[in-house]
Amino acid sequence: MTTNSRKELLEALRTRYRLARKKERIEILESLIQTTGYSRKHAITLLNNNQKKSIPREKGRKKCLGTEAQEALIQIWHVSNQLCGKRLAPFIEEICENLETHGYLKISAAAKAEILSVSAATIDRSLKKERQRCQRSISHTKSGPLVKNKVPIRTFTEWSDALPGFFEIDTVSHSSVDVSRGHLSTLNMTDIATCWVIPLAIPRKGAFEVLHALEQAKEICPFPILGLDFDNGREFLNEDMIEWCIKENITYTRSREYKKNDQAWIEEKNGSVIRKNVGRGRFEGKKALRLLQELYKALYLYANYFQPCQKLLEKKREGSKTYKRHDKAKTPYQRVLESPSIDKSVKSKLIQMRNNLNMRALHEEIVSKREELEKMKIPVPNPVSAVIQMQRNAVQKLLARESVRQSKVKTTMTETRKAISMLDLGTVFTCRDLLQEGQDRHSTDVLLCRLRDEGFIQRCGWGKYKLIKLAI
Numbered sequence: 001m002t003t004n005s006r007k008e009l010l011e012a013l014r015t016r017y018r019l020a021r022k023k024e025r026i027e028i029l030e031s032l033i034q035t036t037g038y039s040r041k042h043a044i045t046l047l048n049n050n051q052k053k054s055i056p057r058e059k060g061r062k063k064c065l066g067t068e069a070q071e072a073l074i075q076i077w078h079v080s081n082q083l084c085g086k087r088l089a090p091f092i093e094e095i096c097e098n099l100e101t102h103g104y105l106k107i108s109a110a111a112k113a114e115i116l117s118v119s120a121a122t123i124d125r126s127l128k129k130e131r132q133r134c135q136r137s138i139s140h141t142k143s144g145p146l147v148k149n150k151v152p153i154r155t156f157t158e159w160s161d162a163l164p165g166f167f168e169i170d171t172v173s174h175s176s177v178d179v180s181r182g183h184l185s186t187l188n189m190t191d192i193a194t195c196w197v198i199p200l201a202i203p204r205k206g207a208f209e210v211l212h213a214l215e216q217a218k219e220i221c222p223f224p225i226l227g228l229d230f231d232n233g234r235e236f237l238n239e240d241m242i243e244w245c246i247k248e249n250i251t252y253t254r255s256r257e258y259k260k261n262d263q264a265w266i267e268e269k270n271g272s273v274i275r276k277n278v279g280r281g282r283f284e285g286k287k288a289l290r291l292l293q294e295l296y297k298a299l300y301l302y303a304n305y306f307q308p309c310q311k312l313l314e315k316k317r318e319g320s321k322t323y324k325r326h327d328k329a330k331t332p333y334q335r336v337l338e339s340p341s342i343d344k345s346v347k348s349k350l351i352q353m354r355n356n357l358n359m360r361a362l363h364e365e366i367v368s369k370r371e372e373l374e375k376m377k378i379p380v381p382n383p384v385s386a387v388i389q390m391q392r393n394a395v396q397k398l399l400a401r402e403s404v405r406q407s408k409v410k411t412t413m414t415e416t417r418k419a420i421s422m423l424d425l426g427t428v429f430t431c432r433d434l435l436q437e438g439q440d441r442h443s444t445d446v447l448l449c450r451l452r453d454e455g456f457i458q459r460c461g462w463g464k465y466k467l468i469k470l471a472i
Contacts, residue, residue, distance in 0.1 A: 001391050006036050009395055010046055012402040017047045019446050035394055064122050069114040072107045076115070077127055079104075079363045081276065081307060085120035085127075087329040091308040092116065092123075095359065098306075104360045151237060151254045162192040164339050165226030166251070168266035169214075171205050171235060172274045174292075176282040176380040183378075184283045184292060187213040190269045194335040195311070196221070197273055197303045201292040207238045214244070220300070222336065222346050227251035231263060273303055277366060281377035288376045295369040302362040304332045305354050412443040420451070420467065427467050428460060 009032070017028050032043050065073060076095050080088055093116055099105035107115075118126075167189045175183040185205045189198040198217045202209040218225055228250055230236035237254065245252040255262035277299055283292065308329035315324050330338075333354055337347050419434045431444050448465060451457045456469045 001036060001395060005392065005395050009035065009398060012399055012406075014047055016402065016405065019442075021442065024442075031398065035391070035398065063126075064118060065114050065126055066111060068107055069111040070126060072105065072111060073115055073118070073123070073126060074130060075099075075105065077123075077130065079360055081302070081363065081366075082131070083308065085123035086326070087308045087310060088123055089118070089120040090329045091331070092118075095306070098359045102358050102360055151242070151252060153254055153256055163226065163341050164191055164193045164196075164223050164336065166192050166229070167198075167225060167227065168192065168229045168263050169236075170231060170263060170266045170270060171202075171210070171233065172270050173205065174278065174281065174283045176280060176378075178282055178378075178380045182284050184289055185209075186274055186278070186292070186296075187217075188266060188270055188274055189217055190266050191332070192265060194332050194339060195265070195309045196223075196332040196336065197269055197300070199274060199296045199299060199303075201289055201296055203289055205233070205235050207235055207240050210235045211240060211244055218248075222350060223342055225250055227253070229253045229255065229263065231255050232257055273299070273307075277370060278373065279370070279377075281374070282380050283373065283376060284378055285376075288373065291369060291373050291376065295366060295373065298362050298365045298369065301353075301357060302359070302366060305357055306359045306362070307331060308334075409440055409443045412440045413447045416444050416447050420457070423467050425467055425469075428464055429467070430463050430465070 013028055013032060017025055020028060029040070029043055029047070032038065032047070033040060036043070038046070063070075076092060076099070077083065077088065079099065080091070080095055083091075096105060096112065096115065169187065169189045172186040172188055173183060174185060181204070183204075185202050187200045187202050187210055189200075190196065198221060200213040200216055202213050214225075214228075225248075228245065230252075232254060235241075242252065244250075260267055277295070278292070283289075308331050310326040310329050313325045313327050315322065317323070333350060336342055336350060415436065416434050420429075423429065431441065431448060434444060435441060448457065452459055452465070456467070457465045458468050460466045
């Protein structure tokens, strides 16, 4: 149940709860607890207190960015594919230059100076309202125990001296919550030394499809593939994969079972590159496969040339706290240029490619392909949404029932006032004398108590009242 629904329900039940008798109060309290999940004491406190909205006050420090700089920062953040502050801050000047060169960003010198001088923490604080939460996905990895002993294990700590060309690879399923077959998948690859990413769409998670995608990766990767590290899935742990690695003179290793941290780099790229740009829907068929391949062509250039990332340099623990130190955020393209083991001819080709790329155009192409892919999503029933809908229906029924009751109480009180006003001064009457068919006895009692407190009637016996003032 949403917060607004709970507030509406509380506002509807407060008046009735205060005027109700003990038995009826218990019923109202029990229905509120079952509907909202509040504890008993908390529900009683909410029903007894009439919470008034406090006047909002400005809190915190003053804003470092003006309106123009804030709007420009939001535009830069969206074009950078919603990077965090630590990754965006050292790269923000290069993004501004690229957008200004192609005519997508026009800001004053003062606003530009504000953006370039902003810190990573201020970026995160300024973009807090723009951020969205991510969901977790379902794992489709199935163990392949037949060739485990033929593939050596490599752990997280053994990548400290990796050269460009040693990749971690993994498959990402596009099945939503439906784990049945027939959905598309992605073979994702990331280089340990340079963070170079290669996403490839495959029709299903099979050994043949993975090997075919690896052949494509060899053609588009700017440097030779020297090693592969994968998990214990059947699409990797098979004889065909081992024979292909031996034939291509590629080192092959695997992670430990149930140790996600052994493949920390590729697991992070699965979320920041694949899930962030493709989503978590279910996709099937050749049309969706072709569209996913077109999306990855643009995403391959955008992620490697314009998406900075950080690498862990040091990790130490002092007591209960863990301290981490990362390097300055750099794009995979920048890390390749800094690597001494890569040929100068390869670097010159990459520089020429980078100068011809338009960051904004690539981002818009990715967004358009993502929107087209969203239209091809296969609808999958979600059991959680069904429960939420049932709760909403229950709240709507309670609110409708309460509105009918309040209108009935209002009608009863109006008719009772008319009946009393028609009596002569000094007339003695009881509550039963005023009741008509279909009227609520409790509402009449409440009205008589109010009139007695206001001085219009006087109690003269058990259940008997005397009219002492005519202006009711």
